[in-house]
Amino acid sequence: MAKRMPPAQLATLLRDAITRLNRRVRQTRPVGDLTGTQLSALTSLELAGALTPRELADTERVQPPTMTKIVAKLEERGLVQRTPHPTDGRQVILSTTDTGRAMLAQFDRARNEWLAGRLAELTPEDRDALQRAAEILQKVARD
Amino acid sequence: MAKRMPPAQLATLLRDAITRLNRRVRQTRPVGDLTGTQLSALTSLELAGALTPRELADTERVQPPTMTKIVAKLEERGLVQRTPHPTDGRQVILSTTDTGRAMLAQFDRARNEWLAGRLAELTPEDRDALQRAAEILQKVARD
DNA sequence: TCACGATCGTTAGCCTAACTAATAAGCCAG
DNA sequence: CTGGCTTATTAGTTAGGCTAACGATCGTGA
Structure with a gap:
C-alpha cells in the first residue's frame, strides 16, 4: 500500500474511486x-x-x-x-x-452479478479490506 | 469486523455504502x-x-x-x-x-471539505483501511 | 483515383434522479 | 375556530447518463 496520506487527499482518492465504480456498476445494471x-x-x-x-x-x-x-x-x-x-x-x-x-x-x-464477479476474483485479504471499508463508509455516511 | 461474507453479499454491502456516501457528498457539493x-x-x-x-x-x-x-x-x-x-x-x-x-x-x-472532515475524525487505522480499499476499488473499476 | 466503409464529433431524444418552490390537505394550540 | 405547522404532492429545473442517427472526414482497396 502507498504511503499514508492526509485526509483531504484520501477524500479525493475515495471520491474518485467511488465515482468510477458507480459508473461501472450503472453500465451493467439492467x-x-x-x-x-x-x-x-x-x-x-x-x-x-x-x-x-x-x-x-x-x-x-x-x-x-x-x-x-x-x-x-x-x-x-x-x-x-x-x-x-x-x-x-x-x-x-x-x-x-x-x-x-x-x-x-x-x-x-x-x-450485483458484475460486481460480485469482480470481487470473487480478488484475494480474500482484499475482500476483507473492502468489507471493513464498507462498514466504515456506512458509518461515515450516517449522520 | 463482522464475519467474512460471500462476494455477492459483499457486493450488496459495498453498493449500499457507496450509494449513500455519494448522496451525502452530493448534498454538500455547492x-x-x-x-x-x-x-x-x-x-x-x-x-x-x-x-x-x-x-x-x-x-x-x-x-x-x-x-x-x-x-x-x-x-x-x-x-x-x-x-x-x-x-x-x-x-x-x-x-x-x-x-x-x-x-x-x-x-x-x-x-472535499465535508468528506475530509469526516475522515479526519476517524482513527488512523480506519483511514488506512479506506485508503487500501480505495486502491482496490480503483483496480476493480478499471477494466 | 475514387468510391465506399470506418471513425469522430455532434445532435436529438429519452430516461433517471436529484433539487427547490409552491400548493392542498390535515392537524393542533391558543 | 383560526392561524400556523407538518405531510405529501405537483410542477419545473438541472445534471448526467444512454442510444440512434447524421454529416464531415479519413483512408484503403479495387
Missing part, C-alpha cells in the same frame, strides 16, 4: 428493470416493515418529492402499497406487497 | 458550482495535458455524447478550450485554459 434507487428504497421499506414517505425519504437521504416519485414507480409495478394512517389524515403508510417481497427475493439471487 | 462530474473531467484533462473528446470520454468511462455535454458546460465557463487537430480534420484537441487551471487550484484547497 437486471429485472428495477433501478438501484428503487431497489434501495424497496429494501429499506422491507427492512423497516412500514414507513411513511417522509420516514422513507429520511432513511434514503433524499427529499420528500424525490421519494414521491420513487414510490410512484414502485406502486405502479405493484411492489409497494399505501394504506391510510390510522389517526393522521395527512400521512400514508407504505409497505411492501407480496409481489415486492418476491421481487426482493429474486434480486437476492441475481443481484 | 462549492464553486462545478459538479463532481465536471470537476473530474477537468482534472483528467489537466493531468493528461490535452485529449480528444473520445479519449476524455474513455478516461471518464462515459459515452462520447455524454462527454460532449460535459465539455460544452466547461467550455461555456471558459475552463477548457478546443483547437483543431493538426492532421485529422475530424478530431479536436481539448485542453484546460488558464481559468480552468486556476479553478482546479482553488479546488485543491476547498476540495
Whole structure:
C-alpha cells in the first residue's frame, strides 16, 4: 500500500474511486428493470416493515418529492402499497406487497452479478479490506 | 469486523455504502458550482495535458455524447478550450485554459471539505483501511 | 483515383434522479 | 375556530447518463 496520506487527499482518492465504480456498476445494471434507487428504497421499506414517505425519504437521504416519485414507480409495478394512517389524515403508510417481497427475493439471487464477479476474483485479504471499508463508509455516511 | 461474507453479499454491502456516501457528498457539493462530474473531467484533462473528446470520454468511462455535454458546460465557463487537430480534420484537441487551471487550484484547497472532515475524525487505522480499499476499488473499476 | 466503409464529433431524444418552490390537505394550540 | 405547522404532492429545473442517427472526414482497396 502507498504511503499514508492526509485526509483531504484520501477524500479525493475515495471520491474518485467511488465515482468510477458507480459508473461501472450503472453500465451493467439492467437486471429485472428495477433501478438501484428503487431497489434501495424497496429494501429499506422491507427492512423497516412500514414507513411513511417522509420516514422513507429520511432513511434514503433524499427529499420528500424525490421519494414521491420513487414510490410512484414502485406502486405502479405493484411492489409497494399505501394504506391510510390510522389517526393522521395527512400521512400514508407504505409497505411492501407480496409481489415486492418476491421481487426482493429474486434480486437476492441475481443481484450485483458484475460486481460480485469482480470481487470473487480478488484475494480474500482484499475482500476483507473492502468489507471493513464498507462498514466504515456506512458509518461515515450516517449522520 | 463482522464475519467474512460471500462476494455477492459483499457486493450488496459495498453498493449500499457507496450509494449513500455519494448522496451525502452530493448534498454538500455547492462549492464553486462545478459538479463532481465536471470537476473530474477537468482534472483528467489537466493531468493528461490535452485529449480528444473520445479519449476524455474513455478516461471518464462515459459515452462520447455524454462527454460532449460535459465539455460544452466547461467550455461555456471558459475552463477548457478546443483547437483543431493538426492532421485529422475530424478530431479536436481539448485542453484546460488558464481559468480552468486556476479553478482546479482553488479546488485543491476547498476540495472535499465535508468528506475530509469526516475522515479526519476517524482513527488512523480506519483511514488506512479506506485508503487500501480505495486502491482496490480503483483496480476493480478499471477494466 | 475514387468510391465506399470506418471513425469522430455532434445532435436529438429519452430516461433517471436529484433539487427547490409552491400548493392542498390535515392537524393542533391558543 | 383560526392561524400556523407538518405531510405529501405537483410542477419545473438541472445534471448526467444512454442510444440512434447524421454529416464531415479519413483512408484503403479495387
